[in-house]
Amino acid sequence: MKQLNYIVGRLLQIIPVLFFVTVLIFMMIHLIPGDPAETILGDKATVEQLTILRHQMGLDRPLVEQYLLFLKNLGTLNLGDSFIYHVPVTDLLANRVPVTIALTIMSTIFGALIAFPMGYFAAFNKDRAFDQGVRVWTLIALTMPGFWIALLLMLLFGLKLHWFPVGGLGEGLFGKFYSLILPAFTQALGLSALWTRNLRNNVVDVLRMDYVDFAKSKGLRDRVVIVRHVLRNALISTVTLMAMSFTRMLGGSVITETVFALPGVGKLMVDSIFARDYGIIQAITFIFALLVMVMNLATDISYSFLDPRVKLE
Amino acid sequence: MRKSRVIIGLVLIAVLAVTLTLAGCSGKAKNTGKTIIMARPADSDNLDPVMQDGNVNIWVFNLAMEGLVKTDNEGTKNDLPALATEYKWSDDKKAITFTLRKGVKFSDGTNMTADDVVFSLNRAYQTKDSPWQFALDAISKVEKVDADHVKVSLKQPAPAAMAGLAMFNAVITSKAYFDKVGAQGYSQKPLGTGPFYIAEWKKGEYILLKRNPYYWEKGKPLVDQIKITVVPDDNTRIMQLQSGAVDMVENIPFSRIADIQKDPNLNMILVPSTMTYYLGFNLTKKPFDNLKVREALAYGTDKAALIKTVVFGAGYEATSFMPKSGPNWDATIKSRPYDPDKAKAMLKDAGVAPGTKLELSINSANVTQVQIATVLKDQWARIGIDLQVKQMDNATLRSTYKALNHQIIIAGWTNDIVDPSEIAAYMTYPDTSKNFWTGWAIADPAGAKKAEDLARKAEYETDAAKRTQEYNELQEYIDQQMPRISLYHTPYTFATSKKITGFVQTPLGNYLFQNLDKTK
Numbered sequence: 001m002k003q004l005n006y007i008v009g010r011l012l013q014i015i016p017v018l019f020f021v022t023v024l025i026f027m028m029i030h031l032i033p034g035d036p037a038e039t040i041l042g043d044k045a046t047v048e049q050l051t052i053l054r055h056q057m058g059l060d061r062p063l064v065e066q067y068l069l070f071l072k073n074l075g076t077l078n079l080g081d082s083f084i085y086h087v088p089v090t091d092l093l094a095n096r097v098p099v100t101i102a103l104t105i106m107s108t109i110f111g112a113l114i115a116f117p118m119g120y121f122a123a124f125n126k127d128r129a130f131d132q133g134v135r136v137w138t139l140i141a142l143t144m145p146g147f148w149i150a151l152l153l154m155l156l157f158g159l160k161l162h163w164f165p166v167g168g169l170g171e172g173l174f175g176k177f178y179s180l181i182l183p184a185f186t187q188a189l190g191l192s193a194l195w196t197r198n199l200r201n202n203v204v205d206v207l208r209m210d211y212v213d214f215a216k217s218k219g220l221r222d223r224v225v226i227v228r229h230v231l232r233n234a235l236i237s238t239v240t241l242m243a244m245s246f247t248r249m250l251g252g253s254v255i256t257e258t259v260f261a262l263p264g265v266g267k268l269m270v271d272s273i274f275a276r277d278y279g280i281i282q283a284i285t286f287i288f289a290l291l292v293m294v295m296n297l298a299t300d301i302s303y304s305f306l307d308p309r310v311k312l313e
Numbered sequence: 314m315r316k317s318r319v320i321i322g323l324v325l326i327a328v329l330a331v332t333l334t335l336a337g338c339s340g341k342a343k344n345t346g347k348t349i350i351m352a353r354p355a356d357s358d359n360l361d362p363v364m365q366d367g368n369v370n371i372w373v374f375n376l377a378m379e380g381l382v383k384t385d386n387e388g389t390k391n392d393l394p395a396l397a398t399e400y401k402w403s404d405d406k407k408a409i410t411f412t413l414r415k416g417v418k419f420s421d422g423t424n425m426t427a428d429d430v431v432f433s434l435n436r437a438y439q440t441k442d443s444p445w446q447f448a449l450d451a452i453s454k455v456e457k458v459d460a461d462h463v464k465v466s467l468k469q470p471a472p473a474a475m476a477g478l479a480m481f482n483a484v485i486t487s488k489a490y491f492d493k494v495g496a497q498g499y500s501q502k503p504l505g506t507g508p509f510y511i512a513e514w515k516k517g518e519y520i521l522l523k524r525n526p527y528y529w530e531k532g533k534p535l536v537d538q539i540k541i542t543v544v545p546d547d548n549t550r551i552m553q554l555q556s557g558a559v560d561m562v563e564n565i566p567f568s569r570i571a572d573i574q575k576d577p578n579l580n581m582i583l584v585p586s587t588m589t590y591y592l593g594f595n596l597t598k599k600p601f602d603n604l605k606v607r608e609a610l611a612y613g614t615d616k617a618a619l620i621k622t623v624v625f626g627a628g629y630e631a632t633s634f635m636p637k638s639g640p641n642w643d644a645t646i647k648s649r650p651y652d653p654d655k656a657k658a659m660l661k662d663a664g665v666a667p668g669t670k671l672e673l674s675i676n677s678a679n680v681t682q683v684q685i686a687t688v689l690k691d692q693w694a695r696i697g698i699d700l701q702v703k704q705m706d707n708a709t710l711r712s713t714y715k716a717l718n719h720q721i722i723i724a725g726w727t728n729d730i731v732d733p734s735e736i737a738a739y740m741t742y743p744d745t746s747k748n749f750w751t752g753w754a755i756a757d758p759a760g761a762k763k764a765e766d767l768a769r770k771a772e773y774e775t776d777a778a779k780r781t782q783e784y785n786e787l788q789e790y791i792d793q794q795m796p797r798i799s800l801y802h803t804p805y806t807f808a809t810s811k812k813i814t815g816f817v818q819t820p821l822g823n824y825l826f827q828n829l830d831k832t833k
Contacts, residue, residue, distance in 0.1 A: 034708025038715065042366035043746065045444045052442040084358045085516060086500045092516055151548055159556050166556045167549040168542060169518060261352075261544040263517035274678065276708050 006312040007301070014293045021289040022074065022282075026067050029281050035059075036083045036276040057083060070282060079283035084275050089283040092268065097287075099169060100264040103180055103187070103256070104249040108242065110188030111195060118192070119199030119238075120231070126204055134196060141193035150186045150259040157182060167261040183260040187253060191245050198241050202234035209233075236306050243299040247292045347536040349813070349831055352544040352553055353563035356517050361500035362482045363436055363443045368727075368822050371481050373541060375823045376522055377420065378484035378505030381411050381430065381463075382475065384731050388587075388820035389640065391479040391731040396425065396506060397463075406470035406775055409478075411463050418527035419487045420510035427457040432488040434465065434478075447738070448477035448730055470775050476732035481823070508534040508827050517543055535815070535830040551808070554579060560813055560831060565806040566680075567624040573808050580811055583627060583804040584818045587636035587728040590685070592798040593749060595719050596756035605663040607795045611649045613656035613696035614689065620801050623684045627806070631799035633788045634740055636726070638802070638820040641733040641781055643788040648799075656696040667697035672720040674713055677704035682723045685800070714750045722750065724797070728821060733784050734772040740791065741768040751796040760794055 037053040038045070045053075054060045058069070073080055079089040122134040158166035170179035206212060207230060215225045254266040265284060272280035303310040359365040360374045381397035384390060392400070397411035417425040438449035451471035458464050467474055477483065490504045502511050506529065509522035519542040524534055542559065544550045547566045553559045555576065565573060565581070573581040592614070594601040601607060620628045631637070632646045657667075673689065675682040683704070690700040705713065714722050729735060739746050741764040743754035754761035767790060771783035809816055815828035 032709070033712045034706070035712060036708075038711050039708050040366060041442070041444045043711070043750075045366075045442075046744070049442040049444060049446075056442075086359055086497050087516075095515065096517065147546075154549065154552055159552050162556070166552045166558055167544055167546070168553070168558070259546045259549055261542070261546065261549055263515075263543070267545065268517060274706055274708060 003304075003312045007297070010297050010300075014290070017293060018286070018289060021286065022071060023067075025282050025285045026070060029276070029278055030063060030066075034276045036278060039275045040083060074286070079286075080279040082272075082277055082279050084272070084277045084280075089279050092280065093265070093283065093287070096263055096265050096268055099176075099180075099262055100250060100253075100257075100266065102176070103184055103253065103262065103264060104246060106177075106180055106184035107187035107191060107249060108246055110184050111191035111245075112242070114188060114192035115195035115199060115238075119196040120203060122196065122200040123203035123207065131200075134200065138193040138197050141189050144190075146186060146190060146253075146255045147259050149189055150183070150256060153182050153186055154260075167259070169262055180262075183256050183262060186260075187249065187256055194245070195238055195241060199234060199238045202237055203230060206230050206234045232306055236303060239302055239306065240299060243295055243302075247288075247295045250288060250291055250295075347831060348538040348540060349536050349561065349829060350540045350542060350559040351561040351563065352542045352550045352559045354543075354545050354547070354550070356543045357514070357520060359500045360503050360511065360514075361496065362484050362486075362503065363440050363445065364496075364500065366444050372822060372824055373520055373522075374484070374503055374505070374511070375481055375507070376509045376539065376826055377507040377511050377525075378481075378486065378503060379507050380479060380481075380483045380485060381413075382479045384479050384819055384821065384823075386817050386819055386825060388638065388731055391476040393479075396430070396485055406467075408464055408466045409474070410458060411465070413461050413463065414529060415461070417506050417529045419490070419504050419506055420525040420527060421487070421490065421504060422527055423487060423489065425485060425487070425506055427460055427463050429488050430463045430485050431455050431457050432491070433485045434463075434483060436491075437482045443482065445480065445482035445729070448480045448735065449474075449483060451477070469773060471773055472775055472777075472780065473730070473732040473734040473772060476730040476734075480730050509539060512538075519543065530827060533827040535828060536826075539826065539829075554808055554810065557810070561807065561809040561816070563807060565808050567627045567803075567806065570625060570627055570806065578811050580809045580813070582807040582809065582816060582818075584807060584820070585638045586803065586805045586820050586822065587639045587726070588803045588805070589631050589634075589636045589726045590681075590800040590803070591631075591634070591724045591726070591749075592689075592800060593714075593722045593724045593751055594797060595714075595717055595721070595750070595752055596796055597717055597752035598720055600663065600665055600669075601720065602756050603663050604795065605659055606665055607798075608649065609656045609659035609663065609665075609696070610693070610698070611656075611795060611798045612652045612659065613693055613698070614798060614800070615651040615692050616648060616800055617651070618692070619685060619688055622688050623681060624801065624803055628801040628803040631801050632792075634791050634797065634799055635733055635736055635784075635788060636728055636802060639728045639733060639736070640731060641784040643785045645785070646788055646792050653692075653695050660696060660698075665698075668699055669697070670699045670701050672701045672703055674703045674705065674710055674719045674722050676707045676710050678707065685723050715747075717747060717750070717752045717755075719750075724749065731821070734768075737768040737771065737784070737787060740796075741765045741787075748796060753794075753796045757794075764790055764794070 037050050037057060037059060041049055041053060058066060081088055082092055085092060118134050122131045125131050154166050157163045164182045165179050168179060170176050212225060212229055215229050254270050257264040257267045268280060269284050301312065304312050355369050357370045357373050360370055362374055362378060365371070379395045381395060382392050383395040385393055396414050396417055398414050400409050400411045402409055413427060413430065419425060434455040438446060438452045440446060451467045451469070451474045452465055453468045454466040456464050465478070484505055487504050491499050501514060508525055508528050510525050511520065512523040513521040519540055522539045524537050528534070544553060550562045551565065551569060554562045570581055573579050594607055596602050616630050620626060620630065630648055632648050633643050635642050673686055675686050686702045690702060693700045713719050726736060740749045743761060743765065748754055748761060764787065767783060767787040771780055771787060774780040774783055805818060805822060807818065812832045814830045814832065817825040819825065
């Protein structure tokens, strides 16, 4: 019951935060210089043409009125229309959000598959050759720019070996999944380097703890000690890190999407900012603010499973 | 606990197994039948010919739509028959009567009528917030004469009117279709009589064009489908072409031209275009109000070095403010030669002290502008100018120069019509573009007025020889006054697989894919 109260309380807290998010998004995009009407009509438009378009787009109304309209639309789950594409923002997002979510989930799975064994074995072989090797590898993976890794992978697996397509989103469910493998792997490399280092250090710290010695002296089998006591405790901060990476990727990975020509949210967001397409910017920021808050809540809840001392109250 | 561990283990094994299985499959897309895939850097945003702004849109809907007349492949003539088989000027040169081609159908199978022509042209020239209205500004009335004839009346004799009618915004659409889908629906899927029709548009991914079964030119087009995909990264686009996943690629960076020319499986195509780059001064700010300073900066700019470093030699020097590949270009104008010593002396005479800071505002996302700025900073340092490069995003930059808050910008231009009146008006008419964002008419009203008068006179001159002479006079005057320095012209860069034949792009950029084909 206490847990349920906690979760409901946290969910209710989201409402005022989201309200401030709407104020912030609205203020920020309207305060930066640049005019959507000018972007749409280009340099060759006359002042008269710009005035007509600004009126049609409602940009000549007072800012407060524009904000209230935005809130009203949001209340009725209407995210508005894109200035540039002339279609509802929901239609634009409907195709792109699944791509970004699939890419994020696949990257996280691949990242975890690389990071967990590496971090774990590096800690158990502290300062030996394997650990040194992992350290060098994490350094390289962290410092190599994402677009460079992407190009190298495409050159090798796409152009030379023909194992994967060179960019683009495939057709059908299988084709889509297949075309996301290389981009997900690209993202996973950078992520896993960070997670590996974090997990390695945590495991090294936990192994020094008295309770590990105590568990061993109780006569528990090594496997039980590792799974119940070492890994579980070591994972707390890694899970936080993973949750943060996950939410960041959900916001769209512009470089990966650009290099692999994937129609995801990140590229749309950046293009919309350059074009001052207020509708899209507002909608995406709002949705992802919501997602970040839900993810944070989920991470907090996960602590109580990993560490029984953490109570959701 | 044990059960959940087993499940997690199984999931991980499944993911690995699928990944490894997929890794064994071939990723090479096989092209079957007559579908041509073309990759380009950006998606379209609005396909309404009257309301859109930009090549990403024009080059697509032009494959699906046609006007009464069209330009030739070289972009020099603008009155070749398209949906009209012939036309006749009235004796007073104030009206043109077009004879419509018989049996033309829209791609939905309905007949094109004179009413559709009147509707389409009326919308093109009467829509006040259309950025292309200027090209049809001479029109006073469009009326149906009979089922086969349409008359276009002009406010006054205007030689540029035909060029305007050959432009992309004067394409013919079905009135019934427009009424049915409305302006918003039309902007997503316009209907025309062209060789292809827009079958599907998946935003940010691709546009699929299919062969128009009712196309009036028998036996054309030669391919069933053209799929235009969006691949923003230059390297990825080229790799897709090399791997055979796509057949044609738009917008090859100049740095990669030599690589592609060496590839035995690819064709590198450089299409002469009207693309012109300039350095634009804001004449309302000191010291740019002084002609001596503008000229000195021209002497201090090494155009050959810019062409060599920025476009890897693929461009050629611009001399006039008008594009070399466009009509009425004046061949007698020569650039001021690169002479840093003379530039320094002139700056000294003009009272510009060594070490003076000047500000160049550029679009941070535009690689060409960043490269020009880098080279220019070095070149101008040699004449004692400390060039401060201010990078901003395009929307901010546009607001800055439109308000004349800049000092210097790098501007680009392409013609939209086969007539010099468009660029001449943009450069000299103070109301539309503040003299191409130079503020010339504000800083020097008498000088700018002279240019405006010359441009207005030439625009409406019906005698071709006289018109050429007047445009030459205008170009020479602008070269002498130098509100901006013309830097260079660049071609459109396009690469195809060797299997592709019949590729045509005009200097205006429009694709003509009626004869496009792919050999097995």
